[in-house]
Amino acid sequence: xxxxxxxxxxxxxxxxxxxxxxxxxxxxxxxxxxxxxxxxxxxxxxxxxxxxxxxxxxxxxxxxxxxxxxxxxxxxxxxxxxxxxxxxxxxxxxxxxxxxxxxxxxxxxxxxxxxxxxxxxxxxxxxxxxxxxxxxxxxxxxxxxxxxxxxxxxxxxxxxxxxxxxxxxxxxxxxxxxxxxx
Amino acid sequence: xxxxxxxxxxxxxxxxxxxxxxxxxxxxxxxxxxxxxxxxxxxxxxxxxxxxxxxxxxxxxxxxxxxxxxxxxxxxxxxxxxxxxxxxxxxxxxxxxxxxxxxxxxxxxxxxxxxxxxxxxxxxxxxxxxxxxxxxxxxxxxxxxxxxxxxxxxxxxxxxxxx
Numbered sequence: 001x002x003x004x005x006x007x008x009x010x011x012x013x014x015x016x017x018x019x020x021x022x023x024x025x026x027x028x029x030x031x032x033x034x035x036x037x038x039x040x041x042x043x044x045x046x047x048x049x050x051x052x053x054x055x056x057x058x059x060x061x062x063x064x065x066x067x068x069x070x071x072x073x074x075x076x077x078x079x080x081x082x083x084x085x086x087x088x089x090x091x092x093x094x095x096x097x098x099x100x101x102x103x104x105x106x107x108x109x110x111x112x113x114x115x116x117x118x119x120x121x122x123x124x125x126x127x128x129x130x131x132x133x134x135x136x137x138x139x140x141x142x143x144x145x146x147x148x149x150x151x152x153x154x155x156x157x158x159x160x161x162x163x164x165x166x167x168x169x170x171x172x173x174x175x176x177x178x179x180x181x182x
Numbered sequence: 183x184x185x186x187x188x189x190x191x192x193x194x195x196x197x198x199x200x201x202x203x204x205x206x207x208x209x210x211x212x213x214x215x216x217x218x219x220x221x222x223x224x225x226x227x228x229x230x231x232x233x234x235x236x237x238x239x240x241x242x243x244x245x246x247x248x249x250x251x252x253x254x255x256x257x258x259x260x261x262x263x264x265x266x267x268x269x270x271x272x273x274x275x276x277x278x279x280x281x282x283x284x285x286x287x288x289x290x291x292x293x294x295x296x297x298x299x300x301x302x303x304x305x306x307x308x309x310x311x312x313x314x315x316x317x318x319x320x321x322x323x324x325x326x327x328x329x330x331x332x333x334x335x336x337x338x339x340x341x342x343x344x345x
Contacts, residue, residue: 021198028205035212044223045236045343048308051326053335075319131320135313138322139232139341147235169237177337179319180326 047142049127051180069122071115072178075100075129075141080108084115100137105144112145112171116155123157124174146170225312228252232315234341245288246281246325248313253325255284266318277328285309285332308336 067088074081078100085093096111098104116122125145129138148154148171157168225231228249247254253261253268260280261272268278289306309329313322326337 021202025198025202025205028202028209032205032208032212035209035216039212039215043343044225044231044239045234045341046238046310046338047234047236047341048238049337049339051330051335051337053330129319129323131318131323133319134315135317135319135322136232136315138319139234139315139339142339143234143236147237177323177326180323180330 047139047146047175049142049175049177051177069115069119071122071125071172073125073127073141073145075127075133075138077130077132080104080141082108082111082115100141105140109144109171113152116171117153120155123155123168123172124176125172126176126178128178142175145172146175226254229312229314230316231312231340231342234343236341236343239343245309246311246313246329248311248317248321248325250314250316253278253281255281256288258284260284263317263321267321268324273324275327276324277331278324279328281325281328282331285329285334289332289334306332306334306336308338309334310338310340312340 065088067086070085070087072083072085074083080098080100082096082098083093085091098108098111112125127141127145148169152171154167154169155171156165157170157173158164159166226247226249228251229247245256247257248263251263252259253263260283261278262269272278272280274282292306311322311325329335329337
């Protein structure tokens with residue numbers, strides 16, 4: 001006689017499955033520590049400028065006189081002056097003053113864009129500053145002269161090596177600090 | 183028999199969900215701002231850079247650092263600054279003599295390496311300058327004049343870039 005063993009029905013026991021998040025927390029905290037130490041909260045940029053170059057070489061004998069536009073920016077403690085003149089007659093000197101404030105610099109920037117539009121070949125500005133102008137204000141003026149925003153017209157500039165013209169990223173790429181003279 | 187202090191077998195569990203929320207948001211932010219740019223420079227603690235809208239990133243470690251009280255060239259102190267200007271003993275013909283001396287050494291070293299490598303003679307590379315924003319142009323002019331005499335004519339002025 002076969003004994004039928006009564007099959008025991010296993011009761012289904014529902015248990016809570018707990019996810020062990022401790023390794024997850026370990027990884028997160030290590031990653032956070034590393035990233036916080038290496039985080040850069042201040043981004044550093046550069047403004048490129050030049051100063052007049054002194055040379056012992058004698059000047060060239062034959063100098064062809066060309067009539068080019070000369071743009072000078074004179075910085076005082078509370079105002080900035082744009083002085084435009086031509087290198088040959090008629091000199092036609094013009095001056096325009098702007099207050100050394102954010103609004104004044106915005107107006108000056110628009111003036112410089114108009115100048116560049118009119119005389120695209122002139123890509124150099126000479127900056128003169130009073131001795132008591134603080135560096136922060138000088139940086140503001142250099143930004144105004146040099147930088148071009150994305151929505152502003154783009155002007156071509158010459159490649160130093162090949163001499164070819166290419167779209168430029170600056171309003172006036174060449175900025176010379178003219179006050180530095182022996 | 184009841185245990186001392188109330189109900190027994192009740193553990194205190196720490197709710198980690200808020201901490202994980204904070205961690206994940208912090209990591210997302212930090213990962214997005216993490217930069218693999220090889221040029222990494224710690225600004226001198228005595229220097230506050232002026233702000234600028236420039237889009238040109240730093241590509242060289244500073245050569246000249248002008249803090250509130252000292253002038254360094256390649257992390258080597260060369261002169262002191264007193265009341266916003268170089269000391270009288272260091273001033274010479276409008277320039278700062280120790281700065282001129284140190285830059286001349288850099289220029290000579292650069293020329294020697296160019297000669298040794300047999301390459302074409304190039305002009306001196308640009309000088310990167312890290313200067314406190316509250317200094318007057320007078321001091322900057324003295325430093326630039328010193329550099330001009332040492333035949334350095336290009337400068338890269340470090341500024342704090344708007345992010």
